[in-house]
Amino acid sequence: MTSQAAVAPPRALQHHFDSLEQQRDVATLGMWIFLVTEALFFGGLFTAYLVYRSMYPHAFAVASEHTLIALGAANTAILITSSLTMALAVHAAQEGNQKSIIRFLVFTFLLGTAFLVLKGVEYTVDMRDHLLPGANFAIAGANPGHAEIFFSLYFIMTGLHAIHMIVGLSLLVVIMYMTSKGRFSKEYHAPVEVMGLYWHFVDIIWIFLFPLLYLIDRHK
Amino acid sequence: MTTAVLPRENYLNTDYRLRSWLLTTDHKRICILYLLTITMFFAIGGAFATMIRLSLVNPAGTLVSDETYNKLFTMHGIIMVFFFLVPSIPATLGNFLIPMMIGAKDVAFPKLNLASWYIFVTGGCFTLWALISGGVDTGWTFYTPFSTLSSNTNVSLAAIGIFIAGFASILTGLNFMVTIHRMRAPGMTWFRMPLFLWSMYATSLIMVLGTPVLAITLLLVAAERVLHLGIFDPSRGGDPVLFQHLFWFYSHPAVYIMIVPGMGVTSELIAAFSRKRIFGYEFVAFASLAIAVLGFLVWGHHLFVAGLSIYSAMVFSLLSYLVAIPSAIKVFNWTATLYKGSVSYATPMLYAFGFIWMFTIGGLTGLFLAALGLDVHVHDTYFVIAHFHYIMVGGAIMGYLGGLHYWWPKMTGRLYPEGWAKLGALTIFLGFNLTFFPQFILGYMGMPRRYHVYPPEFQALNVLSSAGASVLGIGYLIPLVYLLWSLKYGPIAGDNPWGAKGLEWTTTSPPPTHNFAVTPIVTEPAYNYAGEQEESRVG
Numbered sequence: 066m067t068s069q070a071a072v073a074p075p076r077a078l079q080h081h082f083d084s085l086e087q088q089r090d091v092a093t094l095g096m097w098i099f100l101v102t103e104a105l106f107f108g109g110l111f112t113a114y115l116v117y118r119s120m121y122p123h124a125f126a127v128a129s130e131h132t133l134i135a136l137g138a139a140n141t142a143i144l145i146t147s148s149l150t151m152a153l154a155v156h157a158a159q160e161g162n163q164k165s166i167i168r169f170l171v172f173t174f175l176l177g178t179a180f181l182v183l184k185g186v187e188y189t190v191d192m193r194d195h196l197l198p199g200a201n202f203a204i205a206g207a208n209p210g211h212a213e214i215f216f217s218l219y220f221i222m223t224g225l226h227a228i229h230m231i232v233g234l235s236l237l238v239v240i241m242y243m244t245s246k247g248r249f250s251k252e253y254h255a256p257v258e259v260m261g262l263y264w265h266f267v268d269i270i271w272i273f274l275f276p277l278l279y280l281i282d283r284h285k
Numbered sequence: 286m287t288t289a290v291l292p293r294e295n296y297l298n299t300d301y302r303l304r305s306w307l308l309t310t311d312h313k314r315i316c317i318l319y320l321l322t323i324t325m326f327f328a329i330g331g332a333f334a335t336m337i338r339l340s341l342v343n344p345a346g347t348l349v350s351d352e353t354y355n356k357l358f359t360m361h362g363i364i365m366v367f368f369f370l371v372p373s374i375p376a377t378l379g380n381f382l383i384p385m386m387i388g389a390k391d392v393a394f395p396k397l398n399l400a401s402w403y404i405f406v407t408g409g410c411f412t413l414w415a416l417i418s419g420g421v422d423t424g425w426t427f428y429t430p431f432s433t434l435s436s437n438t439n440v441s442l443a444a445i446g447i448f449i450a451g452f453a454s455i456l457t458g459l460n461f462m463v464t465i466h467r468m469r470a471p472g473m474t475w476f477r478m479p480l481f482l483w484s485m486y487a488t489s490l491i492m493v494l495g496t497p498v499l500a501i502t503l504l505l506v507a508a509e510r511v512l513h514l515g516i517f518d519p520s521r522g523g524d525p526v527l528f529q530h531l532f533w534f535y536s537h538p539a540v541y542i543m544i545v546p547g548m549g550v551t552s553e554l555i556a557a558f559s560r561k562r563i564f565g566y567e568f569v570a571f572a573s574l575a576i577a578v579l580g581f582l583v584w585g586h587h588l589f590v591a592g593l594s595i596y597s598a599m600v601f602s603l604l605s606y607l608v609a610i611p612s613a614i615k616v617f618n619w620t621a622t623l624y625k626g627s628v629s630y631a632t633p634m635l636y637a638f639g640f641i642w643m644f645t646i647g648g649l650t651g652l653f654l655a656a657l658g659l660d661v662h663v664h665d666t667y668f669v670i671a672h673f674h675y676i677m678v679g680g681a682i683m684g685y686l687g688g689l690h691y692w693w694p695k696m697t698g699r700l701y702p703e704g705w706a707k708l709g710a711l712t713i714f715l716g717f718n719l720t721f722f723p724q725f726i727l728g729y730m731g732m733p734r735r736y737h738v739y740p741p742e743f744q745a746l747n748v749l750s751s752a753g754a755s756v757l758g759i760g761y762l763i764p765l766v767y768l769l770w771s772l773k774y775g776p777i778a779g780d781n782p783w784g785a786k787g788l789e790w791t792t793t794s795p796p797p798t799h800n801f802a803v804t805p806i807v808t809e810p811a812y813n814y815a816g817e818q819e820e821s822r823v824g
Contacts (some may be wrong), residue, residue, distance in 0.1 A: 090467050091393045098493055108498065109501035116524065116527055210522040214516055217514040
């Protein structure tokens with residue numbers, strides 16, 4: 066309770082807010098609403114997926130077996146771990162521990178990059194196996210048109226997810242920079258928290274994508 | 286009577302350099318940026334409409350080729366819907382008024398607000414590019430598989446333009462929602478807010494929930510064209526009707542993005558010019574939210590002839606009828622407000638009356654279209670065209686112009702010439718009805734939309750409609766001229782020329798950059814016109 070806030074407005078306070086608390090509330094609510102729009106953005110794709118999977122269950126099951134489950138599973142583990150390190154970074158921010166914030170953000174950044182590298186490897190193998198929709202698409206044991214729809218959705222959904230990961234990584238760099246400049250304190254660290262919300266959301270999208278795309282009919 | 290002078294320092298004269306406009310984060314200046322941009326788009330969309338109406342004077346359709354006609358109605362729809370109507374009231378009046386009405390210095394995210402404008406302009410440039418480099422011929426609805434397989438025009442470019450502009454809409458909605466939630470001045474409770482704010486909140490909700498689905502849908506169309514995917518291609522197992530579902534999941538609620546803000550403006554105008562609190566304030570407020578929510582449950586009524594099962598068609602029909610309830614609540618409550626009010630017929634009030642009249646016609650004919658049997662008869666005819674123009678032009682643009690006149694003195698510090706303004710309002714009202722009422726009859730007689738060659742027996746009504754369109758065109762030019770004139774020669778308005786209630790009238794006209802000298806503290810409900818005597822009694 067010995068903060069200097071009572072004397073002059075804190076440096077981080079933007080002109081149109083009354084208090085840092087209001088500024089933090091605004092940032093958090095803004096991010097939550099943004100995530101709702103993201104959920105609907107992916108929601109259109111999930112709808113398309115559900116419609117076509119119910120129309121062509123056999124082709125979807127066969128096509129799904131051509132995805133690389135080992136890489137997909139490894140990436141799932143990597144992303145869940147990155148959510149842990151992100152949560153630890155937010156915790157460090159709440160404690161006001163600058164060094165820990167940066168350390169955990171770096172871990173998160175490395176895990177996110179590892180995810181993208183593995184995804185890149187996976188795409189390369191997919192293309193080599195003629196799974197990229199288009200003139201070279203070929204698959205055994207299923208209607209090629211229907212399986213092609215599966216892989217169109219696979220590439221669009223995982224591709225948009227990867228774009229969100231790239232945006233997340235760029236934001237991580239910005240937050241690391243802000244942390245290194247000493248912008249955050251125990252009293253004010255809203256950007257770290259908001260970053261965390263975004264990161265967890267992108268992870269959750271993957272948590273849905275993984276079973277829907279990789280695990281159909283794998284129980285055999 | 287005081288001699289009014291313009292305030293020495295206001296948001297317009299703090300800095301005259303171009304830079305200070307292009308990099309502004311002031312919500313009022315951003316309103317002006319949007320105002321200029323959408324006026325330009327309105328002119329472009331209007332030019333296409335002029336060509337359409339000119340062509341339809343002659344049943345042989347000899348003015349333009351078939352291909353050109355297809356492009357004309359497509360570009361008219363795309364420009365007017367996505368680049369004029371959707372941003373119209375929210376991005377201009379909403380931007381200007383939301384912070385002022387709640388007693389805040391700015392919106393919650395001022396930089397994001399400016400970014401939204403740039404995103405909007407970028408999307409607009411893409412679409413204009415698509416237009417200049419050959420146009421689009423799919424209709425504004427981009428129906429598959431025509432848009433993905435057959436059309437040889439700039440579909441991808443236009444879709445990407447709308448995709449980009451959609452994010453401007455999403456971010457504006459997000460900004461407004463957070464602003465209304467978190468930036469209200471002390472004492473400004475939800476139920477003390479002017480009804481315009483409730484309508485903006487409902488509109489923002491639709492923008493935030495609907496636009497992302499349109500974005501992904503148009504992205505799929507563009508991806509399908511560029512990468513030759515088969516998601517909407519029936520010959521490879523794709524389902525073109527899925528596109529219609531996804532498209533209308535946004536585009537039906539989008540109709541309410543256009544009309545609900547007009548309802549908000551009308552509530553303000555009716556209260557101010559009948560000197561009364563809006564009858565049943567809470568009902569009108571919740572009716573806005575109800576329209577926003579119900580709007581998401583009725584998209585299927587666009588698919589009655591697209592192979593929807595009879596049971597889902599019945600459910601969609603029933604749900605569509607439900608929208609009539611909150612709409613009717615609003616209309617009845619506005620008229621009830623007039624009862625024993627001290628009604629004056631200033632120009633904004635004329636627009637409000639025009640809004641109620643045309644929204645009622647547009648709304649009631651909407652019920653015809655929600656009826657399963659009748660819709661099959663009038664589907665894709667001029668009846669549909671007339672219906673949605675009554676909502677989107679008769680309703681939304683009347684609301685927009687009414688609001689623009691009402692808050693013009695606040696935005697510019699000057700009054701418009703009342704006589705010319707009344708003439709303009711009357712011309713628009715007559716021109717509009719002359720243009721679109723004959724189209725109801727044409728549609729009912731069976732004239733399909735999107736055709737420019739038609740049987741000669743439809744010519745009389747088409748000529749009537751085109752004649753109306755020229756009156757309407759002149760009607761729109763009148764305000765353009767006198768509003769520009771008023772910027773220099775209009776009488777100084779003073780802080781509150783209408784004697785209206787609301788925080789925006791307590792500050793100077795034009796307001797200073799941070800809106801209020803001191804943050805206001807709100808102690809009374811909205812539209813407290815009867816409260817003055819009571820207040821003095823309470824002391």
